[in-house]
Amino acid sequence: MARASTYQGPVPSRPRSSTRRGSRGRGPGRPSVEKTILGVPERFMRPRLILIAVVVILTCFGFLMVYSASSVTSLTSEAMGNDPAYYLKRQLAFAAMGAGIAAFIASRDYHIWGKRLVGIIWALTIGLLLLIFLPIAGSDAYGATRWVAIGPLTLQPSEFAKITIILVAADQAERYYDEQAVGFQDFVKNLAVFVGVPLVLILLQPDKGSTLIIAATLIVMAYLAGMDRRWILIVLAVGVAAALVLSLKDDYSRARIVTMLDPWSDPTGSGYQLIQGFYAFGSGGLFGVGLGMSRQKYSYLPMAYNDFIFAVVGEELGLVGTLGVLAAFGVLAWAGFRIARYAPDMCGRLIAAGCTSLIVIQLLVNVCGVLGLIPLSGKPVPFVSYGGSTIMSCLMLVGVLVSVSAHSTLPETVHDRSRQSWQFADGQGEARGPATSGDPGISLAGTPTPRSSRPRGDAGPGLRMVDGGGRAHPQARPRGGGSRTGGRGSCEGERIDLGPSAAERLRGRGSGRGDGRRGRN
Template sequence: MALRPGAAYAGRGQGGRDQGARPRREAADEGLIMGVPARFMGPRLVFVACVLGLVAFGLVMVFSSSSILNLISDDAGNNPAYYLTRQAGFALVGVVGAYALYRIDYHALTHRIGPAIWAGTVLALLLIFLPVAGQDAYGATRWIAVGPLHFQPSEFAKITVVLAAAELLDEFRRTGGSFEPGFLARAAVVLGVPLLLIVLQPDKGSTMVCAVTVLVMAYLAGVDWRFCAGAVALGFLGFLLLSLKDGYSRARILTMLDPWRDPYGDGYQLIQGFYAFGSGGLFGVGIGMGRAKYSYLPFPYNDFIFAMVGEECGLLGALGLVAAFGLLLWCGYRIARYAPDLTGRLVAAGCSTLIFAQMLLNVSGVVGAFPLSGKPIPFVSYGGSSIMASLMLAGLVLSVSRQSRLPLTEHDERRRDWSVTEAPRDPGPTGSFAGEATPRSAREGARQRLTVLGGGAAGEVPPTRRTSRMGRGTATPPGRAASQARGGRGRIDLGPSAGDRLRTNNDGRPDVRGAGGRRGDRRSDRRGR
């Protein structure tokens, strides 16, 4: 049975109330955006608008916060737009990568070529520890030099962690939701090895973001909340022990607690960020008019770009930036809601959660609510690996949205079991289909082929009233049998002859068969008597 274009969307969403299914009447009434239901295309368009808006805003802020430093830098060629042009080039490469992931089925990334992606990620993370490849900077070895370019494998490892976690949690649900020893061993290898290599760089910020994302995905996949809460407690304890182990991380914790104990040492950057926020006020001093970038605030275009946003755009601008990421997270979860399967829901929710968690980690460090992590704000801070990986995460979310569809209702499942046959139906002893399920398409076809049955043939003697009444239950008129053979419901028979339906009484007035007519004639007969 074929459906006309658009019938699949219009027919769904009207689930039966008798089975407890939630009615989806809005699916039949909602509009289409570019041929796609609004509930799918709406979050997708808003998500894309948020990503493009954040990238554009980030380019403006990177230029504003780095132009003064580049003017006096020989490495930048005294070009004020040096970081701007590099960031724009990285963003262009990231857009190409995002579009490629948008066109690729995410099932191929999680199942078919997932092991190859995981192996490549682990190999790149291992290359960091080789002296010929790894590059040290600011007390950590996180970069690999490829000619004049440096890229950070841990940024791309986040994508691998999300894909691997989605595949593992989907297997967890398929096997009944039990933590078998084999499943735990596989999860320890697939997720534990990349996270261990990241934390050994050391890069505790990326490890924390990935761990939080995996826990959120596990909770969404149906893992018991008590297990997730226990994992959070153990993770926090492990992070605290690792931070207190080395002096660099311990100094960051002490700086968060009291930055004024060393205002010209460890607390200098955080204090200058406070000054930038304080000078911005409610509305800011204007884009390009900030003063913290004049060699007062270290890394104003990267780690502390949020402080520059607070100075030049004010408190409202800073809150607007956080709200934009919140809207992006909401759109990602809306896309995950209509994903075709659990893997798609986890991929969309995991990518959106990771982007939002990394933004929250950076903002919390800049305002002094959490130790500084050195992680950039996705789409906004300067960094080639960061913006490319963030755009690729957005491409994965759009890949899930591209395959979204309406959930099947009870009526959709019934339509799959229906079939229209050409063989005539057996009308049974009474010639009635009452109480029998009849396909809608068969009824519509019967209406289109409906023929009007005329009265008796010329010269035929009209039967008496008693004969016509007695014959209804024992014989089926030819026209009615033909209508039933075509697949429609049996029509109400008003008599085989037009003369029997419209007769005249003794006084010559027409005797109309019906509720009102017969009752009126009987009353007149009583009065006459």
């Protein structure tokens, strides 16, 4: 008689035998690989792996271009020890720190960063942004106070504030649009405090480029959250008007606009850097002059390893190289938005979409500035340009994206809910716990139960399953005129006997034409 048990919930998978694993040549680490990669649905694992692969490729390509663009400058500088790899070594150190932080972020549930600790993260960010205004910590450079000097390290808090603003905005949007835990007035007040305050502090540095990138990212998140398009258009119009006013307010910003429109009006002054970038693109042509063979990096193009590294890519690798970089970021954008699409809640969707949008928008701001399509902003190319704060913050954004992907789950379907009612039964329905790994198997064949004897109540509905296979007592099936089994299932070795053949069951029972003994050999 087959053993029985009752089980509420999904059927646990039975591990393969060691003999079978050995026959296929699987190593001891294969089960963990299957659980980590092969056991994840394709819709989650594919964009995650593509995202990680593209980021690794872009970062390694950035190391190569930073070394190529900065080697001449650092080689001729005594302050840098005449070391051609000075900037490369620093970039490697910052990338290692950023990768470690990103791995830690990715290993934790994104709800920790976007829900539980978001208030603490916001307070720390405000503290860092306020720290740059203190004379003991602020470091002035290029007409702006954007850096904090902490010992040998120089960090830019606005780069890390971008991540905080994304987390805070996603949390507030979910509370208002999805959970409906706050009213409209409270929602606006929260945005003014948690999003507006860090934006104002960034703008006061001044850092108009970062403010523009964050504002554009917030508009994308608002659209995806379901905000009324009329409100989005109003906010967008107000933002453009405010940007124009701020750009025309001081001489430095007005000079950048004039330089964008006509760089040759001051070829040795404000337009010098942009003109040298044009020369770099023109020299590169279709396939470039060759990797490491740039001429503009010989002190002709200022900040060739940072703001204008895209121009060096165009000179050394040509149009093909620049299009390859843009294509890599296009793949990154696809992977990031796929992760956002399959996120389990609105908070995850907005966080993933915000992180992806910020990276792509910052790329476009740099590329368009180098090409003279918009005023120069001083924003580097993510993963490629030199900059400790930039590479660390970009890798942290990727860590948040991986966290969202790693903690995404398939939605429960009607079939999943149906499987919750499946039961195992011992004999006449005695309860047993979940099936263990030692059970020989599950069979849907067994002794039929009369309707009057079927269990009622909670155990009534659902599918009844009994263990089969080797646990049943083998009974030889009669052949060639043997006795009937009366419809009872029997087991012959590893095969389950379902009783008489279909032809015999159709003949029926009793006397006359329905006599089951007629027509037997």
